Amino acid sequence: MAKWRWRLDEIGTAAVEFAILAPTMILTPYIMAQICLTIWQWNTLQQVANLTARCAALGSTACASVTTGCTSSDAAVCYAETTAKAYGVSNVQDSDVEVDHNQSLNSVSFTTVTIKRSTTIVGQTFALCSSASFPNN
Numbered sequence: 001m002a003k004w005r006w007r008l009d010e011i012g013t014a015a016v017e018f019a020i021l022a023p024t025m026i027l028t029p030y031i032m033a034q035i036c037l038t039i040w041q042w043n044t045l046q047q048v049a050n051l052t053a054r055c056a057a058l059g060s061t062a063c064a065s066v067t068t069g070c071t072s073s074d075a076a077v078c079y080a081e082t083t084a085k086a087y088g089v090s091n092v093q094d095s096d097v098e099v100d101h102n103q104s105l106n107s108v109s110f111t112t113v114t115i116k117r118s119t120t121i122v123g124q125t126f127a128l129c130s131s132a133s134f135p136n137n
Contacts, residue, residue, distance in 0.1 A: 034121045041119060042128045044087050049113045049132035052080040056099060057111035057134035074099055080115060092117070101136070109136040
């Protein structure tokens, strides 16, 4: 009976269980925070796309006046970059923003803004794409 005694001994089982579960318990809040930040970033980019499409379609002077530090010839792209930075999403580049002033559907003309960015969550890269349209004035 002595040779089976070690199987009945429960000393140290809590330490083994903790060692198995600790990595999961430590990484879960980090991963959840990364997912929440990515959702926030996508939502912010969507709002920026909406504002930029509206501004460009209406020909607002607010779109044309925001050109500080922007290298794009399209004022709407500069407006999108500046608005994204003001909302907390930095490093939006000219190449991330596409503005098409001549979209049409059933003889109605639209301005469409698409913002594409990539983000990384726990080593995996994901593409974020936000798009918005607004009828031209």
